[in-house]
Amino acid sequence: xxxxTVRRNLERVRERIGPEVEVLAATKYVEAADLPALxxxxxxxxxxxxxxxxxxxQEEHGDLFTWDFIGxxxxxxxxxxxxxxRLIHSIASESALRRLEQNPAREVLIQVNVAGEDSKEGVDPxxxxxxxxxxxxPVSGLMTMPPFVEDPEDSRRHFARLAxxxxxxxxxxxxxxxxxxxxxxxxxxxxxxxxxxxxxx
Numbered sequence: 311x312x313x314x315t316v317r318r319n320l321e322r323v324r325e326r327i328g329p330e331v332e333v334l335a336a337t338k339y340v341e342a343a344d345l346p347a348l349x350x351x352x353x354x355x356x357x358x359x360x361x362x363x364x365x366x367x368q369e370e371h372g373d374l375f376t377w378d379f380i381g382x383x384x385x386x387x388x389x390x391x392x393x394x395x396r397l398i399h400s401i402a403s404e405s406a407l408r409r410l411e412q413n414p415a416r417e418v419l420i421q422v423n424v425a426g427e428d429s430k431e432g433v434d435p436x437x438x439x440x441x442x443x444x445x446x447x448p449v450s451g452l453m454t455m456p457p458f459v460e461d462p463e464d465s466r467r468h469f470a471r472l473a474x475x476x477x478x479x480x481x482x483x484x485x486x487x488x489x490x491x492x493x494x495x496x497x498x499x500x501x502x503x504x505x506x507x508x509x510x511x
Contacts, residue, residue: 311344316351451483
């Protein structure tokens with residue numbers, strides 16, 4: 311991992327999205343030994359996909375970043391994750407709500423399945439209000455992962471729908487957009503973009 315390359319890539323991203331949107335560096339495929347290079351490049355916020363990787367990387371470099379959890383959440387891992395992250399981006403199941411009662415998180419985002427994909431985790435938009443009411447810890451926003459498409463424009467309607475839902479429920483944070491479609495996501499109101507290859511390549 312070359313810090314100068316990441317710095318240049320981060321500057322290019324910033325030119326496209328402005329200073330207000332949070333850039334979260336997804337570190338699923340970043341070795342722990344490479345994390346100091348991200349910090350050197352100016353990365354402040356990282357997101358990890360697996361509980362065991364999150365804990366291992368924090369043990370070595372916990373003070374370098376603000377940490378979020380962005381992966382598919384196994385509810386039994388909540389007790390390990392909740393005390394160690396700023397935000398959990400992926401609350402979406404009934405079992406997660408039950409575990410949050412025992413292991414409260416500081417703040418969570420509800421993952422919404424705006425595209426209605428059978429293969430994806432996420433709360434159905436029609437059930438979102440009830441789900442938020444039953445969540446035992448602070449809900450500050452929503453997250454979504456639209457279907458993979460070649461043209462980022464094809465994701466615009468899903469991002470727009472998530473923004474509508476957030477507005478309806480008075481939620482400020484919108485975690486949406488990855489390396490291939492983050493510019494469209496920001497145009498539709500993203501406050502956090504989860505980036506990987508566009509930073510590291």
